[in-house]
Amino acid sequence: MIKASDRSKTVNYAIREVVVPARKLEKKGNKVLHLNIGDPNKYDFDTPQHMKDALYEASIKGHNGYSPSEGYDDLRNAIIKREKSRNNVDYKLDNTCITSGVTESLQILLNACMNPGDELLLPGPTYPQYTLITSFLGGIPVAYRCIEEEGWQPDVEDIRNSLSEKTKGIVLINPNNPTGALYSKKVIKEIVDLAGEFKLPIFSDEIYDDMVFEERQYATATIADDVPVVTMNGFSKVYLVPGWRIGYILFHHNGELDDVQDAFMRIARSRLCANSVCQKACLAALEGKQDHIEMTNDKLRKRRDFSYKRLNEIEGISTAKPQGAFYIFPKIDAMESGVWKSDKEFVLDLLHEKHVLVVHGSGFCSTYGKDHFRAVILPTIEILEESFNKLEDFLKERI
Amino acid sequence: MIKASDRSKTVNYAIREVVVPARKLEKKGNKVLHLNIGDPNKYDFDTPQHMKDALYEASIKGHNGYSPSEGYDDLRNAIIKREKSRNNVDYKLDNTCITSGVTESLQILLNACMNPGDELLLPGPTYPQYTLITSFLGGIPVAYRCIEEEGWQPDVEDIRNSLSEKTKGIVLINPNNPTGALYSKKVIKEIVDLAGEFKLPIFSDEIYDDMVFEERQYATATIADDVPVVTMNGFSKVYLVPGWRIGYILFHHNGELDDVQDAFMRIARSRLCANSVCQKACLAALEGKQDHIEMTNDKLRKRRDFSYKRLNEIEGISTAKPQGAFYIFPKIDAMESGVWKSDKEFVLDLLHEKHVLVVHGSGFCSTYGKDHFRAVILPTIEILEESFNKLEDFLKERI
Numbered sequence: 001m002i003k004a005s006d007r008s009k010t011v012n013y014a015i016r017e018v019v020v021p022a023r024k025l026e027k028k029g030n031k032v033l034h035l036n037i038g039d040p041n042k043y044d045f046d047t048p049q050h051m052k053d054a055l056y057e058a059s060i061k062g063h064n065g066y067s068p069s070e071g072y073d074d075l076r077n078a079i080i081k082r083e084k085s086r087n088n089v090d091y092k093l094d095n096t097c098i099t100s101g102v103t104e105s106l107q108i109l110l111n112a113c114m115n116p117g118d119e120l121l122l123p124g125p126t127y128p129q130y131t132l133i134t135s136f137l138g139g140i141p142v143a144y145r146c147i148e149e150e151g152w153q154p155d156v157e158d159i160r161n162s163l164s165e166k167t168k169g170i171v172l173i174n175p176n177n178p179t180g181a182l183y184s185k186k187v188i189k190e191i192v193d194l195a196g197e198f199k200l201p202i203f204s205d206e207i208y209d210d211m212v213f214e215e216r217q218y219a220t221a222t223i224a225d226d227v228p229v230v231t232m233n234g235f236s237k238v239y240l241v242p243g244w245r246i247g248y249i250l251f252h253h254n255g256e257l258d259d260v261q262d263a264f265m266r267i268a269r270s271r272l273c274a275n276s277v278c279q280k281a282c283l284a285a286l287e288g289k290q291d292h293i294e295m296t297n298d299k300l301r302k303r304r305d306f307s308y309k310r311l312n313e314i315e316g317i318s319t320a321k322p323q324g325a326f327y328i329f330p331k332i333d334a335m336e337s338g339v340w341k342s343d344k345e346f347v348l349d350l351l352h353e354k355h356v357l358v359v360h361g362s363g364f365c366s367t368y369g370k371d372h373f374r375a376v377i378l379p380t381i382e383i384l385e386e387s388f389n390k391l392e393d394f395l396k397e398r399i
Numbered sequence: 400m401i402k403a404s405d406r407s408k409t410v411n412y413a414i415r416e417v418v419v420p421a422r423k424l425e426k427k428g429n430k431v432l433h434l435n436i437g438d439p440n441k442y443d444f445d446t447p448q449h450m451k452d453a454l455y456e457a458s459i460k461g462h463n464g465y466s467p468s469e470g471y472d473d474l475r476n477a478i479i480k481r482e483k484s485r486n487n488v489d490y491k492l493d494n495t496c497i498t499s500g501v502t503e504s505l506q507i508l509l510n511a512c513m514n515p516g517d518e519l520l521l522p523g524p525t526y527p528q529y530t531l532i533t534s535f536l537g538g539i540p541v542a543y544r545c546i547e548e549e550g551w552q553p554d555v556e557d558i559r560n561s562l563s564e565k566t567k568g569i570v571l572i573n574p575n576n577p578t579g580a581l582y583s584k585k586v587i588k589e590i591v592d593l594a595g596e597f598k599l600p601i602f603s604d605e606i607y608d609d610m611v612f613e614e615r616q617y618a619t620a621t622i623a624d625d626v627p628v629v630t631m632n633g634f635s636k637v638y639l640v641p642g643w644r645i646g647y648i649l650f651h652h653n654g655e656l657d658d659v660q661d662a663f664m665r666i667a668r669s670r671l672c673a674n675s676v677c678q679k680a681c682l683a684a685l686e687g688k689q690d691h692i693e694m695t696n697d698k699l700r701k702r703r704d705f706s707y708k709r710l711n712e713i714e715g716i717s718t719a720k721p722q723g724a725f726y727i728f729p730k731i732d733a734m735e736s737g738v739w740k741s742d743k744e745f746v747l748d749l750l751h752e753k754h755v756l757v758v759h760g761s762g763f764c765s766t767y768g769k770d771h772f773r774a775v776i777l778p779t780i781e782i783l784e785e786s787f788n789k790l791e792d793f794l795k796e797r798i
Contacts, residue, residue, distance in 0.1 A: 041464030059454050113407075244463060244674060245671070277642060
């Protein structure tokens with residue numbers, strides 16, 4: 001047998017790995033309640049009609065060939081305009097690149113800057129791709145604590161304590177996946193100051209920026225002044241087109257990131273381009289009406305309110321209140337019972353016994369995510385209620 | 400300044416790197432004749448209308464969310480059906496995965512199987528992504544000779560001589576980019592036998608499979624019997640949608656590739672999915688009428704015939720006859736004059752003096768590609784004629 005590479009051995013993507021046993025159940029004819037995938041389009045959210053029309057128009061107009069590697073200029077300029085009006089940050093065309101989702105921005109960015117042995121500071125818990133790609137490149141993911149009691153705000157002192165000479169950057173995910181935390185302006189400022197003190201760049205993932213329920217989201221670059229910030233964003237979530245795979249990256253700096261940005265662009269040129277026809281439709285998204293955003297947030301707020309209240313009623317479960325994105329990250333207090341060896345076992349038991357699928361918290365951070373699970377708050381209140389009732393029954397039966 | 404990673408230093412993509420000086424010329428108001436990019440949609444080729452309609456329909460029907468990581472089952476099954484009817488090869492669903500173009504198949508495949516120090520046998524000249532990704536992973540690209548006098552058929556004896564204990568696989572690109580070679584059944588069989596003898600897998604890039612001018616293309620897997628073959632293919636070229644970024648990979652083996660295939664699928668699951676809405680439109684492409692293929696090939700054959708004849712008339716240029724794809728890879732006999740230090744200098748001089756853009760041969764292989772250039776035969780005969788006239792003038796003026 002021909003052996004796989006050493007680097008591939010570490011790859012395990014929690015979010016998708018629990019899908020395999022769920023699919024098996026479904027193949028046997030069982031109905032599974034999916035609270036696992038961050039895809040609003042799988043629930044009762046839909047892409048705005050004018051974006052679908054723009055997609056067709058782009059194809060008819062012949063935008064089916066390669067775009068420039070960095071993306072179409074008109075889309076990049078529209079993004080620059082949005083950054084100016086939303087965040088009061090100025091970007092030049094050369095500081096932007098369109099990628100196949102934030103995933104590809106992140107892949108290229110870490111490839112462009114991480115050497116084996118370099119460390120990357122990540123929120124604990126974090127979106128697993130950060131850990132995965134860092135490890136894949138021989139880098140070391142270092143989780144900093146986020147404070148559950150404070151709605152999962154980053155613990156700035158723990159970031160300071162986690163720094164080393166090998167630290168290559170500090171990652172923020174705001175609003176956060178998997179916790180739904182929205183970082184306060186004060187906390188972002190403190191992290192920016194810390195980054196400035198140690199001359200480190202911040203890598204800021206803001207894919208959920210306009211998905212918030214009470215307070216507005218502050219872009220790190222707005223607050224950063226002289227600290228270099230690389231922002232990753234995209235259309236998947238706020239514009240309800242996760243399957244279109246259109247993301248982008250923005251380099252905000254005074255030359256400190258010239259070398260990394262140059263490497264990023266060289267790698268980007270080597271992989272052709274992001275989907276061209278969807279790029280054109282995303283241009284229409286930025287230029288068209290935005291009313292779906294408030295409608296989406298209104299729905300999500302109600303589901304967040306329900307989930308927060310209902311989950312906290314369940315004996316053995318407690319949860320912080322998400323302020324953005326579409327996740328909730330409850331603590332399984334019932335783990336103290338010793339009935340389950342791990343949160344993964346808990347999640348798989350829940351799946352097999354009640355056909356409710358969530359993702360185990362340790363998949364997001366072995367330290368700060370363990371004994372939790374991530375659920376999406378995307379389903380209708382009826383389905384959320386059915387799922388949480390089943391979770392309650394499951395706990396009552398097992399403890 | 401924050402330093403880029405060591406691995407990023409090697410990244411230089413010849414095909415796109417010559418675009419930068421060309422863009423500068425265009426910004427100054429010059430008209431550049433582009434014979435450089437392998438994108439039929441930039442010339443007078445267009446995506447079939449029923450695929451555009453299918454794209455819109457897919458979006459309207461709500462396929463804008465994530466697809467399964469491996470791609471939609473219906474598309475994978477349609478590809479399996481095509482493989483059976485076109486190539487008489489049987490695949491199971493688990494042996495297939497949809498990716499963002501062949502580029503992503505190749506990235507994931509090499510990530511899944513290459514360790515630092517491993518060698519990959521590549522046709523000389525080759526499509527540069529093979530060299531680039533191999534080097535990026537710390538692997539060693541080893542070029543085997545292709546025989547210009549025999550229309551760039553692989554030199555099987557040179558493959559044998561290039562093997563080592565570190566060889567991880569043999570790459571075939573058939574029809575070939577950049578030479579337009581179509582490999583004979585006999586040569587493929589000899590390479591298969593060699594691979595079998597050394598228990599090596601073949602990585603077969605067949606993205607141009609139905610773009611042929613006289614003979615049909617034979618899939619490596621058809622001929623391979625007991626030799627493991629990984630085939631990479633996609634819709635970009637034959638279905639005229641390079642910007643849609645839909646490719647796929649097929650694993651053909653009797654267990655020898657279980658480990659690599661498993662690693663591939665785990666990496667694939669970690670990067671979400673290929674563009675969902677275009678996947679659905681590619682399903683329509685396979686199920687719909689295919690008459691655009693013959694029309695495309697008829698146009699290309701005429702342009703190939705013209706390019707082959709006209710280039711061979713030019714003093715200082717000679718070329719083999721392409722049998723497939725849409726490239727021609729002439730030899731710059733005039734390099735013997737010593738006027739240019741390198742083929743890259745030749746290409747840049749031609750660009751600056753005559754505003755004709757081709758890609759330097761050494762960008763495709765420093766050994767077997769040097770003193771050549773790659774041109775696409777995609778433009779109309781009028782534009783090809785204008786370009787080649789300018790090339791002829793350039794040579795007359797300079798020598």
